[in-house]
Amino acid sequence: xxxxxxxxxxxxxxxxxxxxxxxxxxxxxxxxxxxxxxxxxxxxxxxxxxxxxxxxxxxxxxxxxxxxxxxxxxxxxxxxxxxxxxxxxxxxxxxxxxxxxxxxxxx
Numbered sequence: 001x002x003x004x005x006x007x008x009x010x011x012x013x014x015x016x017x018x019x020x021x022x023x024x025x026x027x028x029x030x031x032x033x034x035x036x037x038x039x040x041x042x043x044x045x046x047x048x049x050x051x052x053x054x055x056x057x058x059x060x061x062x063x064x065x066x067x068x069x070x071x072x073x074x075x076x077x078x079x080x081x082x083x084x085x086x087x088x089x090x091x092x093x094x095x096x097x098x099x100x101x102x103x104x105x106x107x
Contacts, residue, residue, distance in 0.1 A: 010043040011042065011044045011045075011046065012037045013080075014030070014034060014045065015051065016049070016051070016052055034066040035066065038066065038069050038070050038075055041075075043074070043076070044075065044078070045078070046102075047077065047080065048081050049081060049082050050082070052083075055086075060089075060095060063079075064098060067098060067099055077099070077100070078099075078100045078101070079101045080101075
């Protein structure tokens with residue numbers, strides 16, 4: 001059995017799943033994880049959105065706020081594994097110009 005490889009402590013992956021909406025209370029833990037990762041000094045935060053079945057407009061606003069907080073601290077926040085539906089939503093709202101979307105975690 002191979003020994004686990006240490007991960008770069010400056011990169012953190014956040015993996016929300018299911019329905020993530022402010023009204024459900026699911027957005028707060030996600031926002032808290034993102035802000036915590038930023039405050040802990042991680043240089044790169046990857047938000048794996050591939051398992052999110054639904055997110056609301058309030059959460060999109062929180063993602064923009066988290067992105068702005070990351071930039072202020074010299075970090076990056078990138079969305080990973082975005083579905084076509086989410087990419088379309090980001091394009092329609094022009095948030096694709098703000099939030100960086102990558103197809104895989106190693107991009």
